[in-house]
Amino acid sequence: MSEKKQVTFEDIAKYxxxxxxxxxxxxxxxxxxxxxxxxxxxxxxDTLGYQENKVAHILATGKTEYVGVIVPSLELDYYSSxxxxxxxxxxxxxxxxxxxxxxxxxxxxxxxxxxxLAYQIEGLIIMNHTLPSMSLCSLSVPVVAIxxxxxxxxxxxxxxxxxxxxxxxxxxxxxxxVLIHLNSPTDESIPAYRRILGFKDYCLGHGLPCDIMIRDFxxxxxxxxxxxxxxxxxxxxxxxxxxxxxxxxxxxIANYLLGQVIRKYGGLTPYYRIVGFDNTPMAVxxxxxxxxxxxxxxxxxxxAFxxxxxxxxxxxxGDPAADVPVHKTVSPLILRRETT
Amino acid sequence: MSEKKQVTFEDIAKYxxxxxxxxxxxxxxxxxxxxxxxxxxxxxxDTLGYQENKVAHILATGKTEYVGVIVPSLELDYYSSxxxxxxxxxxxxxxxxxxxxxxxxxxxxxxxxxxxLAYQIEGLIIMNHTLPSMSLCSLSVPVVAIxxxxxxxxxxxxxxxxxxxxxxxxxxxxxxxVLIHLNSPTDESIPAYRRILGFKDYCLGHGLPCDIMIRDFxxxxxxxxxxxxxxxxxxxxxxxxxxxxxxxxxxxIANYLLGQVIRKYGGLTPYYRIVGFDNTPMAVxxxxxxxxxxxxxxxxxxxAFxxxxxxxxxxxxGDPAADVPVHKTVSPLILRRETT
DNA sequence: TTGTACGCGTTATCAA
DNA sequence: TTGATAACGCGTACAA
Numbered sequence: 001m002s003e004k005k006q007v008t009f010e011d012i013a014k015y016x017x018x019x020x021x022x023x024x025x026x027x028x029x030x031x032x033x034x035x036x037x038x039x040x041x042x043x044x045x046d047t048l049g050y051q052e053n054k055v056a057h058i059l060a061t062g063k064t065e066y067v068g069v070i071v072p073s074l075e076l077d078y079y080s081s082x083x084x085x086x087x088x089x090x091x092x093x094x095x096x097x098x099x100x101x102x103x104x105x106x107x108x109x110x111x112x113x114x115x116x117l118a119y120q121i122e123g124l125i126i127m128n129h130t131l132p133s134m135s136l137c138s139l140s141v142p143v144v145a146i147x148x149x150x151x152x153x154x155x156x157x158x159x160x161x162x163x164x165x166x167x168x169x170x171x172x173x174x175x176x177x178v179l180i181h182l183n184s185p186t187d188e189s190i191p192a193y194r195r196i197l198g199f200k201d202y203c204l205g206h207g208l209p210c211d212i213m214i215r216d217f218x219x220x221x222x223x224x225x226x227x228x229x230x231x232x233x234x235x236x237x238x239x240x241x242x243x244x245x246x247x248x249x250x251x252x253i254a255n256y257l258l259g260q261v262i263r264k265y266g267g268l269t270p271y272y273r274i275v276g277f278d279n280t281p282m283a284v285x286x287x288x289x290x291x292x293x294x295x296x297x298x299x300x301x302x303x304a305f306x307x308x309x310x311x312x313x314x315x316x317x318g319d320p321a322a323d324v325p326v327h328k329t330v331s332p333l334i335l336r337r338e339t340t
Numbered sequence: 341m342s343e344k345k346q347v348t349f350e351d352i353a354k355y356x357x358x359x360x361x362x363x364x365x366x367x368x369x370x371x372x373x374x375x376x377x378x379x380x381x382x383x384x385x386d387t388l389g390y391q392e393n394k395v396a397h398i399l400a401t402g403k404t405e406y407v408g409v410i411v412p413s414l415e416l417d418y419y420s421s422x423x424x425x426x427x428x429x430x431x432x433x434x435x436x437x438x439x440x441x442x443x444x445x446x447x448x449x450x451x452x453x454x455x456x457l458a459y460q461i462e463g464l465i466i467m468n469h470t471l472p473s474m475s476l477c478s479l480s481v482p483v484v485a486i487x488x489x490x491x492x493x494x495x496x497x498x499x500x501x502x503x504x505x506x507x508x509x510x511x512x513x514x515x516x517x518v519l520i521h522l523n524s525p526t527d528e529s530i531p532a533y534r535r536i537l538g539f540k541d542y543c544l545g546h547g548l549p550c551d552i553m554i555r556d557f558x559x560x561x562x563x564x565x566x567x568x569x570x571x572x573x574x575x576x577x578x579x580x581x582x583x584x585x586x587x588x589x590x591x592x593i594a595n596y597l598l599g600q601v602i603r604k605y606g607g608l609t610p611y612y613r614i615v616g617f618d619n620t621p622m623a624v625x626x627x628x629x630x631x632x633x634x635x636x637x638x639x640x641x642x643x644a645f646x647x648x649x650x651x652x653x654x655x656x657x658g659d660p661a662a663d664v665p666v667h668k669t670v671s672p673l674i675l676r677r678e679t680t
Numbered sequence: 681t682t683g684t685a686c687g688c689g690t691t692a693t694c695a696a
Numbered sequence: 697t698t699g700a701t702a703a704c705g706c707g708t709a710c711a712a
Binding site: 006008009010020021024025028053054055056057058059060061 | 688689690691692
């Protein structure tokens with residue numbers, strides 16, 4: 001009962017008296033089948049309960065319409081939000097996504113890659129940091145990176161340098177005695193590194209004291225609590241009674257910092273202006289809505305997918321341009337909210 | 341260059357002098373190939389750069405090792421967290437996931453289903469509410485629902501009734517003058533409805549006044565802010581000076597309520613004890629960590645996948661038990677944190 | 681232990 | 697407009 005095998009073109013062909021070829025054409029080039037015959041086939045499909053089989057289709061055509069996605073975690077708003085936007089491109093482009101959520105384990109990620117390639121994905125979107133772009137660029141399919149080291153592969157990133165500038169300028173709308181930037185140790189090869197530069201350059205350019213506090217904030221949200229707390233205490237000690245403009249590397253850190261401020265001051269205080277980064281849902285879920293630099297996650301996701309699609313086309317056409325890495329950049333927006 | 345077609349068993353066979361069958365056996369039943377010949381093949385695979393093709397494998401065996409997932413949104417911690425855990429079962433079971441993130445649009449969801457079936461998924465995990473289980477149960481593959489109407493299909497849910505009881509009992513650890521439950525309009529067919537019952541029954545059983553406030557909190561996090569605020573004001577007006585124990589339908593609502601309390605009282609206050617539901621990352625990201633009823637999302641995800649796998653096996657074996665819906669339940673845990 | 685021959689469900693090519 | 701036949705890449709009886 002459960003194991004009745006599926007209805008195939010063969011069955012439809014027998015039932016209608018046509019050949020398999022005609023049934024195939026009914027689907028792929030309906031114009032080449034008489035309206036009357038189409039009707040016959042349509043009814044046959046219905047009565048026999050035909051169920052499309054894309055696997056056979058793929059084997060014959062070589063086109064899977066699959067894209068692989070590897071993302072570090074879905075517990076962080078940034079990634080889940082990005083994945084959300086990526087998956088939603090289905091409605092426009094029809095590509096399906098096989099998703100892996102990655103450990104920091106290079107071996108595991110290699111397995112994901114193997115699987116994805118075995119399943120004949122046409123392209124890959126990767127957000128994980130573990131595998132170097134050097135080894136990713138030699139894959140048989142185009143790869144687009146989002147906010148990770150991208151030297152040898154395509155990428156779409158926020159204009160991080162501009163973001164850093166925007167954050168500094170936003171903080172300076174209100175007078176601040178000192179500008180502070182909270183970030184994790186960030187390798188220069190990572191796009192986000194430029195946020196620090198932009199911030200620093202803007203401060204220097206305006207003759208403002210700025211303090212870049214690099215602390216290890218870890219990767220999971222649980223880990224974040226402690227280092228943010230100690231960073232807060234440091235700020236309290238180092239700049240007592242001063243108005244501090246704090247630019248946090250992301251909304252999650254900003255949220256925890258806001259939490260510390262609330263605990264100490266019972267709410268917002270002129271002593272702290274806080275700006276986050278990303279504009280994840282987090283930033284509005286906070287007790288006080290957090291001003292942030294909006295990466296425009298939806299735009300980035302869409303650009304990433306479009307770029308990938310373009311590369312897939314080029315590759316299929318045998319165009320050598322397919323193998324030249326393209327790096328796109330999306331300008332972030334300033335979002336003024338309660339914390340500034 | 342980019343379009344060189346892939347290396348197949350045929351090529352390896354020619355290169356080594358073996359037949360395709362032997363190459364196939366090298367992969368599937370290596371024990372039946374001489375160690376020496378295995379070595380020869382291994383080297384041939386290497387030098388020719390063989391790349392496994394699962395599509396052909398699937399067509400031949402009928403087993404895709406695909407599971408489809410349909411989830412309403414990834415902007416809400418509950419769903420992204422659940423998806424995270426589901427995807428991570430790959431490391432244990434090896435099944436791959438094709439993921440769709442669904443609108444509330446029934447037509448769109450039907451398209452997702454069609455696609456998934458066409459790609460020969462072996463089973464489906466669904467969290468969306470749009471399609472009734474009545475129409476889901478007639479699919480050719482097993483379906484497991486999580487926290488949605490599940491009358492005719494398998495499901496894994498939190499023991500919502502117990503959860504409601506736990507929430508009430510947790511609030512009563514500290515004396516409260518009134519117990520309040522905040523929830524969206526919830527259909528009786530949805531598992532979460534029983535939370536309300538559990539809460540109410542416990543209150544009645546202990547002779548406590550309880551107020552079930554049903555408000556439309558919408559689906560996205562942006563929408564939530566306003567109704568929570570007005571609910572808060574209602575509580576303030578209705579129970580001035582009283583100690584309120586508030587059980588929120590989920591952590592997101594709890595978080596917004598906490599935000600309102602902070603804004604009014606500058607921090608925690610004995611006037612409000614707050615309990616959330618789910619134990620999403622949200623609950624610890626809040627300014628004060630939120631006490632919550634832990635659904636054990638990881639356990640639910642794992643159970644859902646195991647159940648699906650079991651059903652897939654039964655179906656394959658032609659066992660009629662495959663078609664009998666199984667409803668599993670996971671007991672939630674009480675998590676005492678700062679808000680109580 | 682290895683090879684031959686055929687099947688999986690679809691599309692592509694060519695001929696009718 | 698339609699049909700016969702050969703791919704697509706791999707698995708599996710069955711035979712050797």
